[in-house]
Amino acid sequence: xxxxxxxxxxxxxxxxxxxxxxxxxxxxxxxxxxxxxxxxxxxxxxxxxxxxxxxxxxxxxxxxxxxxxxxxxxxxxxxxxxxxxxxxxxxxxxxxxxxxxxxxxxxx
Amino acid sequence: xxxxxxxxxxxxxxxxxxxxxxxxxxxxxxxxxxxxxxxxxxxxxxxxxxxxxxxxxxxxxxxxxxxxxxxxxxxxxxxxxxxxxxxxxxxxxxxxxxxxxxxxxxxxxxxxxxxxxx
Numbered sequence: 720x721x722x723x724x725x726x727x728x729x730x731x732x733x734x735x736x737x738x739x740x741x742x743x744x745x746x747x748x749x750x751x752x753x754x755x756x757x758x759x760x761x762x763x764x765x766x767x768x769x770x771x772x773x774x775x776x777x778x779x780x781x782x783x784x785x786x787x788x789x790x791x792x793x794x795x796x797x798x799x800x801x802x803x804x805x806x807x808x809x810x811x812x813x814x815x816x817x818x819x820x821x822x823x824x825x826x827x
Numbered sequence: 828x829x830x831x832x833x834x835x836x837x838x839x840x841x842x843x844x845x846x847x848x849x850x851x852x853x854x855x856x857x858x859x860x861x862x863x864x865x866x867x868x869x870x871x872x873x874x875x876x877x878x879x880x881x882x883x884x885x886x887x888x889x890x891x892x893x894x895x896x897x898x899x900x901x902x903x904x905x906x907x908x909x910x911x912x913x914x915x916x917x918x919x920x921x922x923x924x925x926x927x928x929x930x931x932x933x934x935x936x937x938x939x940x941x942x943x944x945x
């Protein structure tokens with residue numbers, strides 16, 4: 720199975736900060752990388768698909784980049800509603816998909 | 828919209844069957860996956876079924892213990908997990924998946940808590 724490693728596992732930031740979360744795949748996954756946001760007690764929500772395609776309704780302060788094995792989710796100006804846990808997920812190959820372990824974004 | 832069945836409490840060794848009723852889209856045009864989350868832990872992809880032809884794929888960890896079925900008359904998907912263990916305690920989510928590249932999960936059910944306890 721393809722392993723996904725996110726860093727950091729958690730971070731503390733202030734409203735207005737620029738935040739970057741890294742996701743690394745154990746092998747080439749081309750651009751088959753998605754990002755989700757999850758708030759406590761809620762189902763995850765899709766933010767970005769195919770590494771950089773912003774989903775409809777997702778604020779433009781979210782962006783994704785990367786290809787191959789290294790990917791980044793960036794929040795350009797952190798807002799109060801962005802405090803949550805973020806997961807990357809690879810969707811390469813026949814359905815045998817895996818998530819990263821998650822990055823919890825907390826208020827500083 | 829994806830609406831899941833209610834919470835379950837099961838004993839070790841038993842089976843559980845969770846349903847996911849879909850609406851608002853053509854069931855056969857998409858796949859559906861099951862993702863679980865143990866208490867305080869991350870997301871774990873479990874299985875996928877193609878809504879058109881019923882093809883399935885499973886994570887190695889649950890392969891052989893999971894059965895996925897669909898009822899196209901009611902647009903409902905079912906996930907049955909057998910030989911339950913304590914580490915199967917989790918919230919189980921169904922999620923709509925595209926049927927082709929690029930795959931992603933764009934709509935999710937509300938989650939079903941399955942508790943394994945003797």
